[in-house]
Amino acid sequence: MAKRIDVSGLTAYYGSHKAIEDISMTVEPRSVTAFIGPSGCGKSTFLRTLNRMHEVTPGGRVEGKVLLDDEDLYGAGIDPVSVRREVGMVFQRPNPFPTMSIFDNVAAGLRLNGNYRKAELNDIVEKSLRGANLWNEVKDRLNKPGSGLSGGQQQRLCIARAIAVEPKVLLMDEPCSALDPISTLAIEDLIGELKERFTIVIVTHNMQQAARVSDRTAFFNLAGVGQPGKLIEIDETERIFSNPSVQATEDYISGRFG
Amino acid sequence: MSTAAVAHKRPSTLRGARLPSWSPWAIAAGSIAAAIGIGAAAGLHSRVQWGVIAAILFVLATYGIAARVEGRRQAKDRVATSLVWVAFLLAVVPLVSLIWVTVQRGVKVLDVYFLTHSMGVVADSQPGGGIYHAILGSLEQVGLATLIGAPIGVLTAIYLVEYGRGRLAKAVTFFVDVMTGIPSIVAGLFILSLMLMLDMQPFGFAGSLALAILMMPVVVRSTEEMLKLVPNELREASLALGVPKWRTILKVVLPTSIGGITTGIMLAIARIAGETAPVLLLVFGNQFINANPFEGAQASLPLYIYQQYSNSAGANAAYDRAWAASLTLIAFVMILNLVARGIARWKAPR
Numbered sequence: 001m002a003k004r005i006d007v008s009g010l011t012a013y014y015g016s017h018k019a020i021e022d023i024s025m026t027v028e029p030r031s032v033t034a035f036i037g038p039s040g041c042g043k044s045t046f047l048r049t050l051n052r053m054h055e056v057t058p059g060g061r062v063e064g065k066v067l068l069d070d071e072d073l074y075g076a077g078i079d080p081v082s083v084r085r086e087v088g089m090v091f092q093r094p095n096p097f098p099t100m101s102i103f104d105n106v107a108a109g110l111r112l113n114g115n116y117r118k119a120e121l122n123d124i125v126e127k128s129l130r131g132a133n134l135w136n137e138v139k140d141r142l143n144k145p146g147s148g149l150s151g152g153q154q155q156r157l158c159i160a161r162a163i164a165v166e167p168k169v170l171l172m173d174e175p176c177s178a179l180d181p182i183s184t185l186a187i188e189d190l191i192g193e194l195k196e197r198f199t200i201v202i203v204t205h206n207m208q209q210a211a212r213v214s215d216r217t218a219f220f221n222l223a224g225v226g227q228p229g230k231l232i233e234i235d236e237t238e239r240i241f242s243n244p245s246v247q248a249t250e251d252y253i254s255g256r257f258g
Numbered sequence: 259m260s261t262a263a264v265a266h267k268r269p270s271t272l273r274g275a276r277l278p279s280w281s282p283w284a285i286a287a288g289s290i291a292a293a294i295g296i297g298a299a300a301g302l303h304s305r306v307q308w309g310v311i312a313a314i315l316f317v318l319a320t321y322g323i324a325a326r327v328e329g330r331r332q333a334k335d336r337v338a339t340s341l342v343w344v345a346f347l348l349a350v351v352p353l354v355s356l357i358w359v360t361v362q363r364g365v366k367v368l369d370v371y372f373l374t375h376s377m378g379v380v381a382d383s384q385p386g387g388g389i390y391h392a393i394l395g396s397l398e399q400v401g402l403a404t405l406i407g408a409p410i411g412v413l414t415a416i417y418l419v420e421y422g423r424g425r426l427a428k429a430v431t432f433f434v435d436v437m438t439g440i441p442s443i444v445a446g447l448f449i450l451s452l453m454l455m456l457d458m459q460p461f462g463f464a465g466s467l468a469l470a471i472l473m474m475p476v477v478v479r480s481t482e483e484m485l486k487l488v489p490n491e492l493r494e495a496s497l498a499l500g501v502p503k504w505r506t507i508l509k510v511v512l513p514t515s516i517g518g519i520t521t522g523i524m525l526a527i528a529r530i531a532g533e534t535a536p537v538l539l540l541v542f543g544n545q546f547i548n549a550n551p552f553e554g555a556q557a558s559l560p561l562y563i564y565q566q567y568s569n570s571a572g573a574n575a576a577y578d579r580a581w582a583a584s585l586t587l588i589a590f591v592m593i594l595n596l597v598a599r600g601i602a603r604w605k606a607p608r
């Protein structure tokens with residue numbers, strides 16, 4: 001049930017500070033789109049505008065449009081809580097709920113929203129854990145606390161938690177930056193499987209990772225410190241890495257930057 | 259010249275001379291002995307003076323000896339350590355001696371009879387009687403105060419940490435700060451003025467109201483700190499699952515911090531359990547058992563201690579009862595503390 005995202009003229013602020021300016025792009029359903037760019041150019045900020053998490057930050061404000069299929073997420077009468085059920089998110093640092101067991105962590109989204117049938121819960125948890133390639137590792141200790149897992153397992157637990165509520169889109173903000181290479185590989189494989197069912201957007205600082213997992217890549221940059229970040233270009237990943245149309249992109253990818 | 263020969267000639271730069279590990283104890287023993295000698299020679303009678311002399315000698319001797327043997331940097335390190343120890347002892351000695359005296363004097367009349375009888379048929383100067391009525395009054399007054407103060411305090415803290423922005427939050431924080439500083443007698447006078455306006459006689463619940471006023475800011479402060487300790491990532495993780503904010507607070511933030519919040523409430527209870535002034539004004543005290551906190555004067559433990567001491571005209575029996583009641587009060591507070599620790603450990607996120 002993946003959905004398309006259509007962003008037009010999006011500008012986001014933290015109080016009076018303009019963090020990103022006038023971003024427009026399309027994210028195709030059932031594909032992986034990678035965001036790359038130097039630190040502070042607003043990748044996380046932009047990602048968080050896609051599920052209305054930006055406004056959770058005090059002073060966070062957004063102008064512009066984000067269409068999910070045909071509905072404007074910032075339109076009048078749209079409930080940000082419903083938006084977040086459709087557009088899930090995985091964070092940079094694994095953040096399982098420390099008071100909950102592995103099972104409860106995965107079930108958290110359904111339980112906390114209160115819309116589930118008890119009989120289904122076991123199936124959904126198992127399906128989500130399988131979906132996150134974690135089932136075999138944790139099936140014997142579902143009642144143990146989630147914080148007892150390794151970093152990579154915790155991150156996959158967070159992915160299982162996010163997909164358990166059946167979102168249409170999955171946003172990932174540097175999901176591997178706190179993980180070792182083996183766990184990173186496990187998550188990259190997982191992303192390849194998940195794109196059959198979800199629209200995936202992933203922020204990464206790792207060029208090889210962007211090249212390995214994504215279908216399309218967007219390059220963000222900022223003109224200088226204190227300036228808002230902008231989208232420089234978005235294109236097929238192959239083109240971005242072999243023959244980008246903007247010089248700055250090539251400089252960044254080849255490491256000849258700033 | 260070979261490197262081995264060089265190494266032989268030069269002393270190691272990494273390992274210096276060290277005082278043996280028993281040296282602090284030896285220095286401490288030496289300074290105490292010297293202090294006793296000096297004190298006796300100079301004819302000082304107060305043990306406190308002896309202790310101060312011993313402490314000063316200990317710090318000075320530590321510095322002198324360590325500077326000689328180990329060098330100045332290590333000497334400073336040792337002086338810092340010994341100052342910490344002296345400060346620790348200064349803090350612990352009064353506490354231990356207080357508990358020691360209370361236990362020593364309190365156990366004399368503390369028995370089951372004492373805990374289960376009131377002062378109804380005993381004059382203050384006579385032996386016998388007990389504190390049942392005071393325990394009952396204390397439990398009811400403190401319990402009702404907690405029922406009022408704890409929820410308001412926790413909800414205020416939730417507002418301040420999770421929702422509060424701008425002027426209103428600043429104003430609330432300011433008033434909580436002001437309330438923290440309210441002397442307990444003023445809280446009592448405030449309720450008393452209301453009672454006088456309404457033409458009421460002293461009763462237990464009036465005391466509860468004053469205690470609740472004293473308890474609230476303490477609960478707000480401690481709960482605020484606990485809520486701030488909950489990582490923002492957990493809130494965001496929950497919000498990103500499409501969980502509304504109020505459910506996020508209820509199901510994620512509060513369970514994560516519940517151990518600390520309960521500890522804070524327990525400590526606040528322990529604090530108000532010993533308040534005397536507002537109880538004196540509003541509850542008045544009673545020789546008899548009055549189980550109804552909403553009508554008629556009641557007793558309470560701190561009030562009982564005060565009245566036994568002040569109304570007894572020096573009768574030993576009353577002093578004994580006052581000490582036994584103090585011991586009961588201390589035990590109650592200690593038990594609350596232990597329970598708080600237990601809950602904190604049991605509920606701590608793993």
Ligand SMILES: Nc1ncnc2c1ncn2[C@@H]1O[C@H](COP(=O)(O)OP(=O)(O)O)[C@@H](O)[C@H]1O
Pocket residue numbers: 014017019037038039040041042043044045046057226229
């Ligand atoms: N919570 C915040 N409050 C104020 N400014 C912020 C906040 N988070 C990020 N910013 C600013 O927004 C800009 C973009 O940051 P971010 O989106 O985190 O960049 P990236 O993820 O690309 O490294 C930066 O200039 C940063 O200082």
Ligand SMILES: [Mg+2]
Pocket residue numbers: 043044045173
């Ligand atoms: Mg970022």
